Amino acid sequence: MTVEDLGARPKRRRAETVERLLDAALETFAEVGFAAASVEDICRRGGFTRGAFYSSFRTKDELFGALFARETTRDLARAEQQLTGIEREADPVAAAVERCLSTFRADRTWVLVLTEYRLHAARHPEAAAALAEHAAELHTRLTELIGGAATRSGVRLTLPAGDLARIITALHDGSVISHLPGAGPLDDAEATALERTALVLLLRAAVSDPAPTD
Amino acid sequence: MTVEDLGARPKRRRAETVERLLDAALETFAEVGFAAASVEDICRRGGFTRGAFYSSFRTKDELFGALFARETTRDLARAEQQLTGIEREADPVAAAVERCLSTFRADRTWVLVLTEYRLHAARHPEAAAALAEHAAELHTRLTELIGGAATRSGVRLTLPAGDLARIITALHDGSVISHLPGAGPLDDAEATALERTALVLLLRAAVSDPAPTD
Numbered sequence: 001m002t003v004e005d006l007g008a009r010p011k012r013r014r015a016e017t018v019e020r021l022l023d024a025a026l027e028t029f030a031e032v033g034f035a036a037a038s039v040e041d042i043c044r045r046g047g048f049t050r051g052a053f054y055s056s057f058r059t060k061d062e063l064f065g066a067l068f069a070r071e072t073t074r075d076l077a078r079a080e081q082q083l084t085g086i087e088r089e090a091d092p093v094a095a096a097v098e099r100c101l102s103t104f105r106a107d108r109t110w111v112l113v114l115t116e117y118r119l120h121a122a123r124h125p126e127a128a129a130a131l132a133e134h135a136a137e138l139h140t141r142l143t144e145l146i147g148g149a150a151t152r153s154g155v156r157l158t159l160p161a162g163d164l165a166r167i168i169t170a171l172h173d174g175s176v177i178s179h180l181p182g183a184g185p186l187d188d189a190e191a192t193a194l195e196r197t198a199l200v201l202l203l204r205a206a207v208s209d210p211a212p213t214d
Numbered sequence: 215m216t217v218e219d220l221g222a223r224p225k226r227r228r229a230e231t232v233e234r235l236l237d238a239a240l241e242t243f244a245e246v247g248f249a250a251a252s253v254e255d256i257c258r259r260g261g262f263t264r265g266a267f268y269s270s271f272r273t274k275d276e277l278f279g280a281l282f283a284r285e286t287t288r289d290l291a292r293a294e295q296q297l298t299g300i301e302r303e304a305d306p307v308a309a310a311v312e313r314c315l316s317t318f319r320a321d322r323t324w325v326l327v328l329t330e331y332r333l334h335a336a337r338h339p340e341a342a343a344a345l346a347e348h349a350a351e352l353h354t355r356l357t358e359l360i361g362g363a364a365t366r367s368g369v370r371l372t373l374p375a376g377d378l379a380r381i382i383t384a385l386h387d388g389s390v391i392s393h394l395p396g397a398g399p400l401d402d403a404e405a406t407a408l409e410r411t412a413l414v415l416l417l418r419a420a421v422s423d424p425a426p427t428d
Contacts, residue, residue, distance in 0.1 A: 033249070033333065115391055116333055119247065119326065122394040132399050139399065159411060166392070166400075167412040171381075174388020177329055178380070180336040185346050185353065186380075197373060198381040198416075205419035 018056050020046050022067050025060075029113040034064070034120055061127050064117055068134045071110045076141055078103040083149045092153040093207060097199045104172055105192055111176040139165060155207040164206050171198055232270050234260050236281050239274075243327045248278070248334055275341050278331055282348045285324045290355055292317045297363045306367040307421060311413045318386055319406055325390040353379060369421040378420050385412055 024046030028037045039060060043053050057063040082099040089095035121128040139162065146168075147161035157164060175198065179191040186194065238260030242251045253274060257267050271277040296313040303309035335342040353376065360382075361375035371378060389412065393405035400408065 031337075033337075035247070036249070112333065112336065115329060118391055118394055119330055119333075122326065123245075123247075135399055159415070163408060163411060166408055167385075167415070170388035170392045170408075170412065171385050172388065173391060174384035174386065177332055177391065178384045178387060180332055185349055194377060194380055194384075197377060198384065201373070201381070201419040202412075202416055205415040 014056070017048070017052060018066065021048065021053060021056055021063065022070055024048070025063055025067060026071075026109065026113060029116065030109045034060075034113065034116045061130060064127075065130055065134055068114070068117075068131075068138075071107065071114075072134075072138045075103055075107055075110075076138070076145065080145055083145065086149060087152040087154065092149075092155065093203045094200060096149060097196055097203065101192065101196055101199070104195070108176050108180070111173055112180065115173065115177055142169070150207065158206055158208050167202065167206075168199070171195075171202060228270070231262070231266060232280065235262060235267060235270055235277065236284055238262070239277055239281060240285075240323065240327060243330065244323045248274075248327065248330045275344060278341075279344055279348060282328070282331075282345075282352075285321065285328075286348075286352045289317055289321055289324075290352070290359065294359055297359065300363060301367040306363075306369065307417045308414060310363060311410055311417065315406065315410055315413070318409070322390050322394070325387055326394065329387065329391055356383070364421065372420055372422050381416065381420075382413070385409075385416060 021042065025037070025042045028042050028045050031037075032041065037060070039050060039053055042048075042060075042063075043050055053063075057066065079100050082103060083096060086092045086095045086099070117127070117131065121131045142165040143162040146165050147157075150157050150161065172195070175191065175195045179186045179194075235256065239251070239256045242256050242259050245251075246255065251274070253264060253267050256262075256274075256277075257264055267277075271280065293314050296317060297310060300306045300309045300313070331341070331345065335345045356379040357376040360379050361371075364371050364375065386409070389405065389409045393400045393408075
């Protein structure tokens with residue numbers, strides 16, 4: 001057994017602890033809100049001591065940064081997988097929306113928590129700076145994803161991929177916030193249908209299709 | 215002096231008190247958030263006693279309902295005025311966006327406060343029910359406004375005016391929340407430009423222009 005082997009198990013265990021802390025934090029933030037959630041609440045829900053929390057994160061804000069990275073990386077990976085091969089579909093725009101909609105709609109808890117953090121950041125400059133850094137990273141990767149899908153599909157975007165990335169994100173976040181489950185005028189199926197309509201409208205306007213030739 | 219004259223002055227004074235309470239509440243909610251704002255905070259900011267508050271509203275939630283009605287009625291009246299005569303513009307869609315954008319962008323404090331209330335409503339069924347009622351009223355009036363402007367401009371909408379109303383609202387709310395002043399990656403001019411681009415894209419896709427003839 002080498003020294004590296006001896007270090008591998010604690011490292012893996014630590015990563016598992018972080019994952020479970022993030023799960024507990026997401027649930028706690030969703031239930032009571034970021035501001036109202038205490039480190040104690042998060043630890044209680046996850047079955048951790050405060051020591052376990054503070055050996056992984058210095059503050060609740062630092063944990064939020066890790067949560068942001070995990071949730072957005074997961075969503076991006078899913079979207080990337082779902083966009084694979086859309087260039088072979090008869091209608092790549094409709095296919096892209098249909099395939100990604102389930103991922104979009106599944107992350108409503110995350111959008112709620114992110115929105116609350118944005119409101120928190122609007123009142124706390126340090127949180128705003130950290131959020132801006134995370135958001136810039138996400139924006140870069142989402143821009144690449146959209147630009148890549150457009151190139152492969154042979155469509156030309158009528159605006160920069162980065163602008164389209166921001167508009168799609170704003171539309172999605174606004175759709176979720178306007179129609180939070182239990183608090184909006186629409187039921188889930190209606191809200192999903194409306195978001196589909198909005199995304200298809202927007203994307204059709206954002207691509208200039210090559211004239212159909214055959 | 216008639217009995218009615220005797221009653222008119224207190225009535226006017228009471229209406230003024232309500233207006234100033236709503237101003238103080240909007241500022242307080244924007245500064246510390248709906249949940250954190252106490253009735254005492256609102257009264258202190260507006261220079262009122264708690265008695266003045268409770269003679270106008272039973273609860274903070276009831277005050278929010280009055281604030282919702284005031285803010286949205288004001289925005290709708292402005293938008294209605296701004297849309298007057300767009301049918302005489304060469305490009306009614308671009309004109310509608312350009313004219314309404316300043317009203318849209320001026321109400322960011324309200325969007326912030328409304329968003330916080332939506333998150334509150336997602337956790338408080340009674341607040342959700344009251345919000346749904348107010349939102350339905352706004353939705354009806356916004357749908358009429360959009361439908362009327364489309365008819366006067368001689369454009370056919372490619373989707374129901376009610377759906378378009380919901381999509382525009384979601385896009386606007388999402389744009390504001392993604393780019394809150396001081397907390398977003400864009401400065402104010404960039405955020406305004408992006409919202410203009412998004413609205414023009416969306417509306418061009420939502421209207422089927424009559425072929426230009428002259």
